[in-house]
Amino acid sequence: MFLLKLICILGLLSRNVICRDDNDIKSEEDVGVKYANRCEVCKILATELQNRLEETGKVHEVIEIGYSLDDVQPKKKTKYQKSELRLIESLEGVCDRILEYNIHKERSDSTRFAKGMSQTFKTLHGLVDKGVKVDLGIPLELWDKPSAEITHMKTQCESLLEENEIAVEDWYWNHQGKEDLKIYLCTKHALKGVDDYCLYEELNNEKGEKGIKERSEL
Secondary structure, three states: OHHHHHHHHHHHHHOOOEEOOOOOEEOOOOOOOOOOOHHHHHHHHHHHHHHHHHHHOOOOOEEEEOOOOOOOOOOEEEEHHHOHHHHHHHHOOHHHHHHHEEEOOOOOOHHHEEEOOOHHHHHHHHHHHOOOOOOOOOOHHHOOOOOHHHHHHHHHHHHHHHHOHHHHHHHHHHHOOOOOHHHHHHHHHHOOOOOOHHHHEEEOOOOOOEEEOOHHHO
16 A cells, blocks of 8 residues: 555656546546657757747858967857857757647647647637636646656657757758758767657647648758
């Protein structure tokens, strides 16, 4: 009995299991928690890094780099768009952006991870606004907080980025503008020997209808 209670406590803290009064221990899949696989993590990392690079790429400044021991010798100048500083600033906090995502449980593939409120929660919020009592077992103010899947994906993202830092740098300096980041980072490096099918799953329209992008389109 003590062992069961201990497992329940540890499980609840990690949000991996849920315990019932009858000591029945449920796994994460039993309670609807499905963590991202490696392909899904890499897909979102590549998407967010590409978005961040597009943001920083709008800066057309020329910056000075290197060190000068006096004011006589000029520092080397370079375009920010082609600088190491741009890469560093683009990578900084890129995995934190995952916390802006939500789980869209009405979808079953990788598009279940997306920004914006899911259709399920839009419906539930609509019921609450109409005065309907909805009991999800958690306070209303926690409904829109990042779920276990999302917070875990942020950790997965940080690990995957650390593992493939050299590949990211190589793409930035030698393949940017020539090869899609998702293909270079995920298919050719992070997902070697792993199915990369999720990279081609996308939403076709605002209604959330799903489709598969041809590999040649990436």
